[in-house]
Amino acid sequence: MTFLRRHRTLATITAFVLVYAVIKTLNLTGTLNAYYIQLIMLVGINVVMTLSLGMVNGFTGQFSIGHAGFMAVGAYTSAMITTVWLHTSTANPWVGYPVFIVAILAGGLMAAGAGYLVGAPSLRLKGDYLAIVTLSANELIRTVIRITDVLGGPRGLGGIPKFTTLEVVFVFAIVSVVLMRNYLFSSHGRSMKAIRDSEIAAEATGINTTKQKVFVFVFSAFFAGVSGGVFAHLLQFIHPDNFSFVKSLEYLIYLYVGGATSISGAIVGPAIFTLLPELMRSLQSWRMVIYPLILILTMIFRTEGIMGLKEFNFILIPQRQRKGVSA
Amino acid sequence: MALLDIQHLTQFFGGLRAVSDFNIQLEHGEIVGLIGPNGAGKTTVFNLITGVYTPTKGTIVFDGQNIVGKKTYQITQAGIARTFQNIRLFSKSSVIDNIKIAYHFRMSYGNTDAFLHTRKYWQGEQLVDDYAIDLLRLFHLEGHADDLSGSLPYGAQRRLEIARALATKPKVLILDEPAAGMNPAEADELMEMIHWLRDKFDLTILLIEHQMRVVMGVCERIKVMDFGETICEGVPEYIRNDPRVIEAYLGKGA
Numbered sequence: 001m002t003f004l005r006r007h008r009t010l011a012t013i014t015a016f017v018l019v020y021a022v023i024k025t026l027n028l029t030g031t032l033n034a035y036y037i038q039l040i041m042l043v044g045i046n047v048v049m050t051l052s053l054g055m056v057n058g059f060t061g062q063f064s065i066g067h068a069g070f071m072a073v074g075a076y077t078s079a080m081i082t083t084v085w086l087h088t089s090t091a092n093p094w095v096g097y098p099v100f101i102v103a104i105l106a107g108g109l110m111a112a113g114a115g116y117l118v119g120a121p122s123l124r125l126k127g128d129y130l131a132i133v134t135l136s137a138n139e140l141i142r143t144v145i146r147i148t149d150v151l152g153g154p155r156g157l158g159g160i161p162k163f164t165t166l167e168v169v170f171v172f173a174i175v176s177v178v179l180m181r182n183y184l185f186s187s188h189g190r191s192m193k194a195i196r197d198s199e200i201a202a203e204a205t206g207i208n209t210t211k212q213k214v215f216v217f218v219f220s221a222f223f224a225g226v227s228g229g230v231f232a233h234l235l236q237f238i239h240p241d242n243f244s245f246v247k248s249l250e251y252l253i254y255l256y257v258g259g260a261t262s263i264s265g266a267i268v269g270p271a272i273f274t275l276l277p278e279l280m281r282s283l284q285s286w287r288m289v290i291y292p293l294i295l296i297l298t299m300i301f302r303t304e305g306i307m308g309l310k311e312f313n314f315i316l317i318p319q320r321q322r323k324g325v326s327a
Numbered sequence: 328m329a330l331l332d333i334q335h336l337t338q339f340f341g342g343l344r345a346v347s348d349f350n351i352q353l354e355h356g357e358i359v360g361l362i363g364p365n366g367a368g369k370t371t372v373f374n375l376i377t378g379v380y381t382p383t384k385g386t387i388v389f390d391g392q393n394i395v396g397k398k399t400y401q402i403t404q405a406g407i408a409r410t411f412q413n414i415r416l417f418s419k420s421s422v423i424d425n426i427k428i429a430y431h432f433r434m435s436y437g438n439t440d441a442f443l444h445t446r447k448y449w450q451g452e453q454l455v456d457d458y459a460i461d462l463l464r465l466f467h468l469e470g471h472a473d474d475l476s477g478s479l480p481y482g483a484q485r486r487l488e489i490a491r492a493l494a495t496k497p498k499v500l501i502l503d504e505p506a507a508g509m510n511p512a513e514a515d516e517l518m519e520m521i522h523w524l525r526d527k528f529d530l531t532i533l534l535i536e537h538q539m540r541v542v543m544g545v546c547e548r549i550k551v552m553d554f555g556e557t558i559c560e561g562v563p564e565y566i567r568n569d570p571r572v573i574e575a576y577l578g579k580g581a
Binding site for chain 2 (some may be wrong): 009179182183185186187188189190191193194196197198200201202203204205206207208209215261309322
């Protein structure tokens with residue numbers, strides 16, 4: 001039985017590796033050029049961003065709308081570390097990659113810290129306060145970066161070494177998705193959903209709802225921060241406007257169109273809506289008509305998002321068979 | 328000493344006195360009813376006991392410990408569980424998950440185990456699954472274990488809410504209108520169940536109920552409230568014939 005369950009985590013990894021293999025093959029055979037590969041890497045980053053946002057919005061029922069702010073904290077923190085430490089020795093991958101990993105984790109921790117500062121006071125309150133506070137925090141972070149000269153200010157921060165490859169993105173996405181999936185399929189994950197369904201009842205069943213909400217918000221910010229780090233080392237140039245409220249809005253769209261209460265939805269949403277504008281390139285200006293049209297139609301016909309409450313089989317952790325229960 | 332000892336409980340909402348000098352002592356194993364017309368302050372008393380509101384005045388001593396000012400979840404963890412007047416299940420979670428959620432604060436593993444699905448996680452999950460299915464079986468809900476709780480029929484939802492409250496291992500169970508919306512046959516079943524609950528789980532039960540048949544049939548002692556004041560207290564036969572109670576419910580006779 002235990003083997004079967006481990007086998008399921010293997011299934012999750014296998015699914016990702018298969019996707020990777022297909023993309024890599026297409027890349028090597030020349031079907032997918034470097035531009036498309038970069039696009040696919042953005043999909044991977046967006047999946048983690050969307051899923052981490054879904055932890056707060058979809059599964060805990062809060063409404064955070066400034067996720068790009070935490071991404072910015074992670075992007076700038078990690079970029080500062082790698083550019084300052086490695087400006088000469090990027091050529092040696094044995095030095096480069098460990099520093100890169102330390103840098104993106106440090107970015108995650110900084111973002112988590114920012115998440116705590118934003119979440120701890122506002123999650124104590126019930127209702128829509130979180131939306132206003134996260135929106136403000138997003139713009140606050142962006143403005144602070146804009147006026148801080150060390151971070152490049154309004155010129156942006158360039159010269160970031162390129163560490164993010166297709167492989168890095170896949171490993172990053174697999175680890176992040178598996179960790180968050182695991183958390184959701186735990187007692188703590190059940191508590192999150194309880195808070196979403198009825199905060200009053202969750203308190204009445206002995207759950208410290210404030211503590212649980214703050215913890216989810218903090219680790220959501222952590223994953224956003226690490227995503228920011230991976231993002232910065234892909235583009236090699238970051239600008240405060242990369243992390244504006246509009247960016248946060250994009251993640252909200254990915255999340256709610258994909259299905260906010262589904263891990264699979266947080267994969268499908270960003271995958272479709274990162275690739276779609278490119279696939280419709282031949283339609284020229286019309287794609288900016290069709291893109292929102294698709295959004296509207298999805299919301300009308302699938303209010304709960306494309307995936308709704310459903311999950312891909314490879315995401316699920318199966319219930320164990322119980323003895324002596326007739327269903 | 329009483330298991331739950333409430334003295335001089337008073338609650339103001341602005342200028343409105345919702346509860347005034349409310350006193351009650353629950354002895355271990357008792358079933359006590361709280362009745363009164365709409366707006367009498369019964370649910371406010373429940374909300375004060377469970378920490379939803381902090382009382383303006385008064386003390387609530389549970390098991391020798393003053394619980395005034397504690398948070399709702401701390402009071403639940405201390406051993407007072409409740410159900411709600413309008414059922415509040417976790418409707419998008421399965422039936423069995425509703426039970427497991429109430430077990431959460433006693434769960435043996437932490438955040439790290441949850442992220443990594445360590446051995447401790449699997450042990451904890453197995454334990455809670457066994458526990459939850461056994462509890463569901465007692466309430467004849469095991470066949471619906473994996474259904475969404477929101478899809479259960481009304482009576483089953485009421486039973487599940489009680490089962491969920493029991494999963495916190497309470498000493499005192501507070502039921503807010505458990506028979507609301509039930510037909511006489513279902514209400515009879517409920518009365519039987521309340522007695523059975525008390526014996527099986529060694530509980531002390533405090534309940535609000537509007538169906539007089541249920542209150543009279545199940546409670547050993549009844550307290551009657553009107554406009555925040557306690558107007559009468561005693562055994563069911565006494566309450567039934569008290570003119571103050573009849574007046575509160577039916578109005579002054581001509």
